[in-house]
Amino acid sequence: MVTYSVTTGVFNIKKIKRKIQVVLSSMFLMGAFTFGMGFTHNAKVQAEEDVIVIQKGDTLYSIAKRYGTTVQKLKEDNHLASDLIYVGQKLQVPGQPQVETLYVVMAGSFSKKSNADKRVALLKQHKVDAVVVSKFIDNKTYYRIQAGAFSKKENAEKQLKMLNTAGIGDAYILTSKPLQLNGITVGSSYNQVVEKYGVPNFSEEQQNTISHFYVDEGAGLRMQLSSENGSVKQLHVYPEYLPLLNIPREKAQVIENYDHPNIVEKVSCYESAVCEKMTYQLNGLQLNVQIDRDGKTVQYLELKEIR
Template sequence: MSLKSSIKIGLVSALVPIIAMAEVYKVKKGDTLEKIAKKYNISVEEIKKANNLKDEKKLKEGMKLNIPVKTSKEEKKKKHEVAEETYTVKKGDTLETIAKKYGLTVKEIMDYNSMKDEKIFAGDELKIPVKRSAKKKEEEATPQIDYSKCEVYTLKKGGTLKHVSKKTGVDLSILEKLNDIPSNQWLKAGSKVCIAPKKEKVEEKVSKTEDLENCTIIYNPTKKTSLDEIARKFHTSSRKLRNINNLPSSVKYVETGQKICVAREDILSSKNIVVEDKHETIKEETRVKEETQTKEVPLPKKVEPKVANGNNLGVKLDWPVKGKVVAPFQNDDQVRHLGIDIQTDCAAPVKASEDGKVIYAGDGIKAFGNLVVIRHNNGLTTVYGYLDSINVKEGRVVSKGEMIGTAGKLKNSDNCGIYFEVRKNVTPLDPMTVLE
């Protein structure tokens, strides 16, 4: 055999294993050796060597390339341990967002795809390694949570327990304990997270009239509200609310429609004028109904206050609005109207009658709608009800003549105006005796 024939046979023998372990790829429009190398997780040099290609510019559409496929024991072992997914890059994707999606690092994706930099473009295909052993281990470690016994938060986008903690305000350590997963584990969109054990509905303890004897307000929230928030609203403590309403210490919230009793003495210590009036007003409004049905709001024991004589106090207050009195002050056996109704223009500015501090601003007392109560240094307290809007917050110090809100609709009337009340300590005054 000639030397030339021997060399030829040797070359063929050397090439046969490579060709046998190769895949054929047909070049498409827009392909580059780098893109093809990425697709098959090999280097550009390996493709050049397998196809005896020296110049990349000779790459043409329709050309067939032999793609070497590694079949070494080490590569087989790697394939056995690692599963692979193909991800097509979308507009707006970055390697960081893709890495988070699959629980990998940017470096792992770059190394796996033989990338020199982080540049990616829409339409690129990336090979994503999915470690089977790790995946299996994760599945085994993932707890089977009975979400029917939890208050559940569903992730609209992907995220971690840290994101859920920030969004819901639930402490991160509690979330980790409830869900038994690490705080940095990436969760896909739609994943459910247990944020609290579902509370058993507490039977409404406040139902009998005798249980409500010391109530000043029966508060009925229109939405789920925390006991702490109710306590702040009525200047009492959540502990006292639990005691009065026979609620266990585990109860932190009050459900919609669950009535809560607020102690008479608590309200009297801070804003008694509002509460006492509320009950008496309700009594007048519901007197006819109560003759035929059980009282929904039990009333405290009636205590008739003496009416103070404003003429002897030497105090003069500014009118809160300009208008005429359409319902005067009256406190007798027939009528209990401890303030005056002043008719005025709709949305007319309502002003503080004297310097003082706002001790209540809100709509928690339905009898008066939007209500502001101001305490003054001289022992007087003024009340402004039926407001359309409130411009001040509790704790605010206001000056005489300062706008605190706007006039709304008078009760049971199409006319606008406000309800105005004055008290000296706990004793009601006829506002007409102190207004100038």
């Protein structure tokens, strides 16, 4: 760090650099200018986000429901004279899709893993793809059989009926929210992150990882972006350095938001302390939550893809 002392104080190059970063970052996020300080590929993401390509089976109604808007608003924003759309057509849509409910089909729950494995083997004989999912509740591990996660309730009900026909009378359906952090999940765009978390005081970028600083000296979040389309591949959130109120900050809030974890284990953390790591796995995503050595405070949350 270079400093220059004068009668009235100290000229701090590091602080000036940060102030410059704040100005540049804010101007970039408003779309006013594009600068070459490592932000050019983010500008590309900003230009391309909020645009979807129509797929087979899409309708204006289904798209409006998915993105929390109306058919009339979609037609106005895209200058459509009718409800007719076609495969391959590009449409402007709101920046953040709504978090939909998942319907998870469970084919039994066991206190012994060996019994759960037997149930999975039986289901495979009936051509049902099922996996054992552990659940840690009240300091005890239970083994549940997951036989599919569906966005449509009717598909989950069909799967349940198939299980009943196969002789699985204790099958049932659970509703669950996809794993996400304040509405951001794997596949969200950079600007969706800014929309949900707010404009940072300043940002730092290294390769495909961007850190956002909101309060104090620590990064409130770090995201790894895809080199192909700039979407979020992995997200780390540090509640201590975030002004948001809807990010879980305590273990009890994590369980309230995401239910009981699949796995709980003891891990080493700072100053040779022992912390607790809670792991959630659902529909190809994994959420890791590290709890401080006080057994209460959330240190960080990490969301990533596991497929």
